[in-house]
Amino acid sequence: MPCIVLRMSIGHTLLGLLEAGPRHGYDLKRSYDERFGHDRPLHYGQVYATLSRLLKNGLVEVDGVTPGDGPDRKRYAITEAGVTDVEHWLTQPERPDLYLHSGLYTKLVVALLTGRSATDVLDRQRAEHLTAMRTLTRRKTGGDLADQLVCDHALFHLEADLRFLELTAARLDALRNAIRSPQAEEARP
Amino acid sequence: MTPRDPSARAVAASAASAASAASAASAASAGAPGTGPARVGLAGPADPSGTSGALLAAVELRKRFGATPALDGASLRVDAGEIVALMGPSGSGKSTLLHCLAGIIGPDAGEVHYGTRRLSAMSEAGRSALRRGEFGFVFQFGQLVPELTCAENVALPLRLGGVGRRAARERARAQLARLGVDDVAGKRPGEVSGGQGQRVAVARALVTEPRVIFADEPTGALDSLNGEEVMRLLTQAAREAATAVVLVTHDARVAAYSDREVVVRDGRTRSLAG
Ligand SMILES: Nc1ncnc2c1ncn2[C@@H]1O[C@H](COP(=O)(O)OP(=O)(O)O)[C@@H](O)[C@H]1O
Numbered sequence: 001m002p003c004i005v006l007r008m009s010i011g012h013t014l015l016g017l018l019e020a021g022p023r024h025g026y027d028l029k030r031s032y033d034e035r036f037g038h039d040r041p042l043h044y045g046q047v048y049a050t051l052s053r054l055l056k057n058g059l060v061e062v063d064g065v066t067p068g069d070g071p072d073r074k075r076y077a078i079t080e081a082g083v084t085d086v087e088h089w090l091t092q093p094e095r096p097d098l099y100l101h102s103g104l105y106t107k108l109v110v111a112l113l114t115g116r117s118a119t120d121v122l123d124r125q126r127a128e129h130l131t132a133m134r135t136l137t138r139r140k141t142g143g144d145l146a147d148q149l150v151c152d153h154a155l156f157h158l159e160a161d162l163r164f165l166e167l168t169a170a171r172l173d174a175l176r177n178a179i180r181s182p183q184a185e186e187a188r189p
Numbered sequence: 190m191t192p193r194d195p196s197a198r199a200v201a202a203s204a205a206s207a208a209s210a211a212s213a214a215s216a217a218s219a220g221a222p223g224t225g226p227a228r229v230g231l232a233g234p235a236d237p238s239g240t241s242g243a244l245l246a247a248v249e250l251r252k253r254f255g256a257t258p259a260l261d262g263a264s265l266r267v268d269a270g271e272i273v274a275l276m277g278p279s280g281s282g283k284s285t286l287l288h289c290l291a292g293i294i295g296p297d298a299g300e301v302h303y304g305t306r307r308l309s310a311m312s313e314a315g316r317s318a319l320r321r322g323e324f325g326f327v328f329q330f331g332q333l334v335p336e337l338t339c340a341e342n343v344a345l346p347l348r349l350g351g352v353g354r355r356a357a358r359e360r361a362r363a364q365l366a367r368l369g370v371d372d373v374a375g376k377r378p379g380e381v382s383g384g385q386g387q388r389v390a391v392a393r394a395l396v397t398e399p400r401v402i403f404a405d406e407p408t409g410a411l412d413s414l415n416g417e418e419v420m421r422l423l424t425q426a427a428r429e430a431a432t433a434v435v436l437v438t439h440d441a442r443v444a445a446y447s448d449r450e451v452v453v454r455d456g457r458t459r460s461l462a463g
C-alpha cells in the first residue's frame with residue numbers, strides 16, 4: 001500500500017516538473033533528485049515505469065525521439081489531461097499525520113514551479129488539520145481521562161504541524177525565489 | 190500585557206470604553222425603564238450582500254488607525270448559536286474586526302448588520318444598549334472591577350440592566366457555581382488565580398444570557414490546562430444557551446473548540462471551508 005502511494009506521488013511530481021516543458025527521462029530524474037530526492041533518489045527503472053504508466057493513461061505524450069539506442073531517446077511532454085491531473089492532486093490536502101511534511105513540501109514546490117497558488121495549498125492543509133483538531137476536541141470533551149490523553153497527544157502534534165504551516169506561509173516568497181533554478185528555465189522549449 | 194501582543198493596548202482600551210459605554214447607557218435607560226433593546230429576528234429580507242438570516246454580519250469592513258490599515262475589506266457572517274474562531278498572526282486585524290462587530294468602534298467603510306439592523310444607523314446609546322443587553326465580553330485580562338467582589342462583578346451587568354439587587358446576586362451565584370468557581374464569590378479579583386478570574390469573567394459574560402459573546406484571546410494569559418478548562422466551560426455554556434461566540438485566538442487548540450475558523454490576514458478575512 002505505501003508503495004502505491006509513493007508511486008502516485010512520484011507520478012504527480014514528474015508531471016509537475018514536465019509542466020515547465022518537455023524533458024527526457026534522465027533529465028526528469030536529475031531534476032526530481034535535486035529537489036525532492038535528498039535521502040532517496042529515484043532509480044531509472046522507477047522513472048521509466050512511471051513515465052510509461054503516465055503515457056498509458058494519456059497524461060504524457062512522446063514529444064520527440066532522438067536517433068540512437070537506449071531507453072532515454074524519448075522526450076516526454078505533459079498533455080491537457082496531465083495538467084488537469086496535477087491541478088486535482090494539488091487540491092487534495094494531505095492526510096494529517098506524521099508524514100505530512102514531505103508530501104506537503106512537494107505540493108508547495110510544484111505549485112510554486114507551475115505558477116499556482118501555494119497559499120491555497122497551505123490554507124487547504126490548514127483547514128484539514130483544523131477539522132481533525134475539532135473532531136478530536138469534541139471527542140475529548142465527551143470522553144474519560146484516557147480519551148483526553150490520547151486526544152491531547154494527537155492535538156499537540158497537529159498544533160505543531162499548524163505552526164509549521166504558519167511559518168511556511170510567511171516564508172513563501174523566499175521559497176519561491178529559492179526554487180527558481182536555471183535548470184527549470186533551460187527545459188522550456 | 191505581553192510584549193508579544195501589540196493589540197493588548199487596544200483590547201484594554203476597548204474594555205474600558207465598553208464599560209463606560211455600558212454605564213452611560215444605563216444612565217440613559219434609567220429614565221425610560223422597560224425600553225430595552227428588542228431581540229432581533231433571524232429572518233430578514235433578501236439582500237445582495239448575503240447577510241440575510243445571519244445573526245451578525247460584517248460586510249467589506251475597512252478601518253485605519255492613522256497611517257496603519259487595520260481592516261482592508263474584512264467580511265464575516267455569524268449565525269445564531271454558532272461558535273466562530275478568528276485566527277491569524279498578531280496585528281492582522283482580529284481585535285479590530287471584533288470591536289467593529291460589537292459596535293465598540295465604527296469602521297471607516299463597510300457595514301455591520303445585527304439581524305435586520307445596521308449598527309451605523311443606530312445611535313451611540315442604541316449601540317450601548319445592544320452591548321449591554323445582547324452582547325457579552327471576555328477579554329484576555331483586566332476586565333473585572335478590582336474594587337468589587339467576584340460575585341458583585343458578575344452581578345454588575347444585571348444591575349446595570351435594571352435587575353434588582355437580590356435577584357442579580359442569586360443569578361450571579363448560580364452562574365459562578367455553573368462554572369465551578371462559587372468558592373471565590375466573596376473574594377476580590379486580585380485575590381484569585383488567573384484561571385479563576387477568567388472563569389469569573391466568563392460567568393459575567395454569560396449571566397445576562399446574551400445572543401453573542403465576544404471573546405478576545407480569553408485564554409491568552411493562562412497555562413494550557415486552565416485555558417482548556419475555560420474554553421470547555423465557555424463553549425459548553427454557549428452551546429446550551431444557543432449563544433453565538435466570536436472567538437479571537439492565535440492558538441489552534443483553543444480554536445478547535447469552535448464550529449468554524451476564519452483566518453484574518455493583513456486585514457482581510459479568508460474562510461477555510463474545507
Ligand atoms: N487603537 C489603535 N491605534 C492605533 N493602531 C491600532 C489600534 N488598534 C489596532 N491598531 C493597529 O491595527 C493593526 C491591527 O491590530 P489588531 O486588530 O489589534 O490586530 P490583532 O488583534 O490581529 O493582533 C495593527 O497594526 C495595530 O497596531
Ligand SMILES: [Mg+2]
Nearest residue numbers: 196197283284
Ligand atoms: Mg488582538
